[in-house]
């Protein structure tokens with residue numbers, strides 16, 4: 287697997303993104319790549335991709351709107367007053 | 376006050392591992408009569424409450440005359456939401472003719488039978504999700520105004536399904552995914568180790584939920600109650616922008632909602648009357664708090680409501696909670712107020728405590744929590 291494949295995954299597979307950003311080595315392993323054997327050039331490429339992915343997420347976060355305290359709410363202790371978040375058109 | 380929650384019954388057909396209701400399930404106390412519930416709805420109308428939420432136990436596992444109750448709510452112009460495990464679909468279907476039915480919240484605790492059934496019992500995934508698909512179909516055809524939520528109580532038994540839940544939710548076509556942070560109360564206290572698991576794995580599962588949401592832009596809403604300290608930690612460690620998910624006002628007791636218990640007491644919040652930690656005062660109808668005998672506005676004058684509201688507004692109880700007592704957000708955060716009024720409850724805010732444990736174990740720098748006095752550890 288090359289860094290190109292990783293880029294594709296980061297662009298298209300939100301599950302991979304979530305796993306990669308919380309645990310890069312275990313995510314790579316799960317998707318069949320041994321991070322230990324990556325050539326240095328590819329490691330640098332990966333680092334740049336992580337930054338790009340985080341940038342995309344920050345951009346998306348700006349599109350999220352909040353609705354406080356709607357009718358919907360859970361009853362777990364201390365989580366009653368919901369914040370509902372959704373992407374705005 | 377926007378919402379009045381009514382604990383319709385403690386009884387339930389299931390015995391979920393994490394259930395906060397605890398012993399109420401199999402030693403159900405009395406429930407209010409249909410006439411009493413109708414009375415409560417009238418009181419809610421008088422107080423201009425917008426929403427009624429029926430909780431349990433399992434609301435559809437109770438002998439109440441639900442069509443009568445929903446019909447009365449409709450006549451009063453009150454919207455109703457109901458929390459359910461959706462085992463008894465036929466009883467919900469009976470209510471489709473009432474415009475008062477506006478929101479159904481269905482508990483789905485995994486994207487597969489394996490994890491959902493580990494929490495809710497064998498065969499429950501198939502039944503609940505099968506009925507949920509039916510519900511969405513019927514809703515789309517007959518009542519597009521009804522919103523359908525799924526509540527996923529994130530625990531150690533289902534955290535590996537955290538992301539698959541998004542795909543399931545998308546596939547079913549719900550309107551909102553609520554992620555409940557599992558609280559170690561009731562049966563979750565009894566099965567603590569299995570339900571709570573380890574802190575690092577739990578927090579990571581939570582972080583992945585935020586990243587997935589932001590990366591996938593689903594068509595439904597996401598609702599996860601995150602106190603500011605936890606948000607700050609996630610932002611620091613994983614660079615996830617957390618502003619929109621952060622809630623400094625998690626306690627809505629007395630202001631956003633109040634709660635009617637099985638005895639007909641009006642209480643500031645649901646946390647005050649489950650079996651576990653329930654104050655013995657709540658075992659009977661209190662003359663001062665009885666919604667059957669008093670207007671809501673009168674009960675709001677009671678010392679319990681006044682004390683609760685003051686505590687919530689002034690954040691005064693934060694000094695007693697761990698780790699609120701050493702948190703930089705302590706002067707503006709309103710976490711669970713009811714915990715203070717319970718008997719034998721842990722004076723801690725579980726999710727923040729988990730983050731504080733993680734920070735302590737890893738030795739990471741995290742300036743939100745002040746270091747505890749070293750003498751405490753000896």
Ligand SMILES: C[S@@+](CC[C@H](N)C(=O)[O-])C[C@H]1O[C@@H](n2cnc3c(N)ncnc32)[C@H](O)[C@@H]1O
Nearest residue numbers: 362393394395432458459460482526528557558
């Ligand atoms: C107590 S149930 C009552 C309604 C219905 N029987 C059901 O299961 O949806 C309401 C919601 O609270 C959640 N819940 C129960 N115990 C909890 C706990 N200890 N922490 C967080 N959420 C909990 C359930 O998963 C469910 O979504």
Ligand code: SF4
Nearest residue numbers: 387389391394432460
């Ligand atoms: S969570 Fe709901 S379905 Fe499960 S035992 Fe508790 S009340 Fe019953």
Ligand code: SF4
Nearest residue numbers: 604699702708710727
């Ligand atoms: S530790 Fe307490 S005050 Fe601080 S964010 Fe958590 S709940 Fe709020």
